[in-house]
Amino acid sequence: MAIEPKKHEMPTQAPEVRAHNFKEVALGYTEEIAVDEAARCLNCKNQPCVTGCPVNIHIPDFIGKIKEKDYEGAYQIINETSSLPAVCGRVCPQETQCESKCTLGIKNEPVGIGRLERFVADWHNENAKTAPEAPKSNGHKVAVVGSGPSGLTCAGDLAKKGYKVSVFEALHTAGGVLVYGIPEFRLPKSIVAKEVDTLKALGVDVETNVVIGKTLTIDELFEQGFEAVFVGSGAGLPNFMGIPGESLKGVYSANEFLTRSNLMKAYNDDPVTPIMKGGKVAVVGGGNVAMDAARTALRLGAEHVYIVYRRSLDELPARKEEVEHAMEEGIDFKLLNNPVEILGFNNPDDPRDPKNGFVTGMKCIKMELGEPDEKGRRRPIPVEGSEFVIDVDTVVISIGTSPNPLIKDTTKGLEVNKRGGIIVNEDGLTSRDAVYAGGDAVTGAATVISAMGAGKLAAASIDEYLSNK
């Protein structure tokens, strides 16, 4: 039978409908589509796709189970190496990982591995009846700082081995960026909550509203009897541009904007925390976070949303699928433009004028691309005299984040690099005995799957360390 050259389309909500709601955009494969898509897999002997997966999921094997319609069998294969398949099936950049290595992709479109992973995980979540049981305790206590994908993975792997794990999370809800950053329309929060519940069923204790470095220090965790600590505190400190006007009312970091909307439900009619809704919005940046902020602004009722990015479409770092979705929804991409000043209202005759201090526009300059930089991306160069103003009410800055220095500042002997990332060796061990780290706290802003890989590695190292202690 001839192999379909293209992967099966993902059913989605229509752009004109989804641009006004927070429901999930991609609806997931039906069983029939999943089985047809699985049939495209060549089941290559050398399994190149597995090498493209940072946690080495046995991809052809789980796809083989879908061909046999044994979906629980497929789930169990994924679950051997990945603890968050419903999350990864939705947000992993498969196009640059497993799918980029798919043999079928040489001449045709690769197998839709991510879409199949999502199908299997959703099937399991809807149909599996058995909850995991807490394993027998081995008597060792481990603390995990942060409940993002790195912390959850580390906690899960250790709990399965019988460790008594406590996760300490600064925010009031567990999940890290999966709950406060990535919007509901890409990753429903109920999926993350289910993953956290699975960990709790394994005996993991999740303590929210605990800021390590303020409520308790790492040294105090050791005093409380924890024998090892994993730091998965992410990279939640937003970078700013350092241009005039960034402290005006109506300027947000993408983290603040998304947290208010996702975690604090600012889109409700009577929100606990306010957010500026409607008007014209400019989002500065071109990554996944910028796409999420722009599409959130649209759903909050903005009349026009710009993405302002200093390079061209070819260099845009966001996932292709997210860029396409944003374009379909009507986001206006102002490429090869860079902000130089955010402009605000000022009425000197009436200092109490309520409009004082609010954003009115953003001055930008046109850019052109020069020689490639050290990362191989062509360097943007300002075009002299090309400044212009766009009329906006809200500016969301999404130009990257760094690890928060709080844990470094309160933990003696914990070394960090010049970008604030915690320095670890190949086992995930930091410069402090029994303190391990991984995820964005080490690498700076990266991906869910790489954070999970780091959590896994650290769990294995902690197990080895404590087993030999």
Ligand SMILES: Cc1cc2nc3c(=O)[nH]c(=O)nc-3n(C[C@H](O)[C@H](O)[C@H](O)COP(=O)(O)OP(=O)(O)OC[C@H]3O[C@@H](n4cnc5c(N)ncnc54)[C@H](O)[C@@H]3O)c2cc1C
């Ligand atoms: C808006 C957005 C969209 C993204 N989209 C994608 C995507 O589509 N695909 C993808 O692969 N990646 C995406 N990423 C990146 C990905 O989410 C991160 O790389 C990943 O979440 C990092 O995991 P982590 O566990 O290292 O940290 P985080 O997810 O950041 O979790 C760290 C946790 O630690 C907590 N914490 C911090 N300090 C302390 C402290 N002192 N005490 C206690 N707790 C603390 C934080 O509150 C947080 O909950 C996105 C990121 C953002 C912001």
